[in-house]
Amino acid sequence: MSDDPVVLSAPLIIEYPFSRTTGPVIGAFLTGLREKVLLGIKGSDGTVIVPPTEYDSFTGDDLTELVEVGPGGEVLTWAWVREPMAKHPLSHPFAWALVKPDGADVGFLQVVDAGSPEAMATGMRVRPRWAAEREGSIHDLACWEPDV
Amino acid sequence: MAEIRLPAALEGKELVRSVRTPARMDFLYTAGEATTRFLTGISEGKILGERAPGGKVYVPSRGADPQLGVPTTEPVELPHVGTLVSFCVVNVAFYGQGMEIPYTSGLILLDGSDLPLMHLIQECPVEDVRIGMRVEAVWVEAHELAPNLESIRYFRPNGEPDVVVTQPGAGVTW
Numbered sequence: 001m002s003d004d005p006v007v008l009s010a011p012l013i014i015e016y017p018f019s020r021t022t023g024p025v026i027g028a029f030l031t032g033l034r035e036k037v038l039l040g041i042k043g044s045d046g047t048v049i050v051p052p053t054e055y056d057s058f059t060g061d062d063l064t065e066l067v068e069v070g071p072g073g074e075v076l077t078w079a080w081v082r083e084p085m086a087k088h089p090l091s092h093p094f095a096w097a098l099v100k101p102d103g104a105d106v107g108f109l110q111v112v113d114a115g116s117p118e119a120m121a122t123g124m125r126v127r128p129r130w131a132a133e134r135e136g137s138i139h140d141l142a143c144w145e146p147d148v
Numbered sequence: 149m150a151e152i153r154l155p156a157a158l159e160g161k162e163l164v165r166s167v168r169t170p171a172r173m174d175f176l177y178t179a180g181e182a183t184t185r186f187l188t189g190i191s192e193g194k195i196l197g198e199r200a201p202g203g204k205v206y207v208p209s210r211g212a213d214p215q216l217g218v219p220t221t222e223p224v225e226l227p228h229v230g231t232l233v234s235f236c237v238v239n240v241a242f243y244g245q246g247m248e249i250p251y252t253s254g255l256i257l258l259d260g261s262d263l264p265l266m267h268l269i270q271e272c273p274v275e276d277v278r279i280g281m282r283v284e285a286v287w288v289e290a291h292e293l294a295p296n297l298e299s300i301r302y303f304r305p306n307g308e309p310d311v312v313v314t315q316p317g318a319g320v321t322w
Contacts (some may be wrong), residue, residue: 025152
């Protein structure tokens with residue numbers, strides 16, 4: 001038997017080509033992104049939830065009243081990413097942030113392209129940056145940028 | 149389902165009904181020492197098995213006899229001829245298939261080995277494929293040899309008369 005210590009290795013890539021149906025509410029939300037319109041939905045108690053959900057998470061009621069929110073928003077909290085990883089949405093440093101669009105009552109996790117952490121602050125105003133080519137996907141909302 | 153009320157901005161727009169959400173995982177696969185010995189043999193146009201102390205010849209060897217739990221110690225160069233001991237005709241197309249359907253995937257027990265290899269059966273209509281058929285390996289050109297099983301393009305009938313194949317597990321004593 002060989003004493004050669006070299007052990008072979010090779011890239012192994014596993015891919016699944018999933019597609020999934022959106023349902024009427026998420027479908028409307030993604031349609032909005034394609035049209036550069038942000039949508040939330042009115043919960044049972046009248047609060048506006050973004051992104052919209054099909055059911056109220058407290059009462060379980062069907063939710064049906066989609067409302068336009070934004071386009072501007074406010075950063076509720078944030079974390080700076082100094083070294084983005086391969087699958088992150090931006091290749092340069094950025095912030096993960098909870099962004100609450102105007103007219104909504106909750107924030108959702110988004111990317112803010114602010115250049116440096118000094119440009120970030122809780123409570124800061126941000127505006128959406130839309131992808132040049134939009135197809136009805138979450139990537140249509142490329143990220144947010146400081147609204148100064 | 150309750151009726152969804154759309155805001156005016158989306159009236160008359162074609163609604164999104166599905167999204168593509170591909171999942172991808174990137175691994176670096178390390179073959180391990182025993183499989184490296186096997187694949188190095190393949191890149192030289194040889195099929196190398198390994199014999200365990202109990203006499204069984206495994207190909208490819210994983211480095212140990214799963215029945216005895218001891219290392220397979222003796223390299224054995226195997227002929228490129230064997231018997232089809234099981235097969236599956238693939239009639240269903242799937243993502244990343246790379247083969248025209250229908251095609252046959254088979255388990256080939258090389259002469260002198262005790263563990264069948266899985267590979268394609270070609271140059272034989274799927275309706276003529278049968279257990280006990282004698283087959284031979286068809287290799288890529290010498291300059292295309294690489295340490296992977298694609299160096300063997302497929303197995304094809306070699307014209308010898310069929311042989312009797314015993315059922316898997318028959319005669320095995322633990």
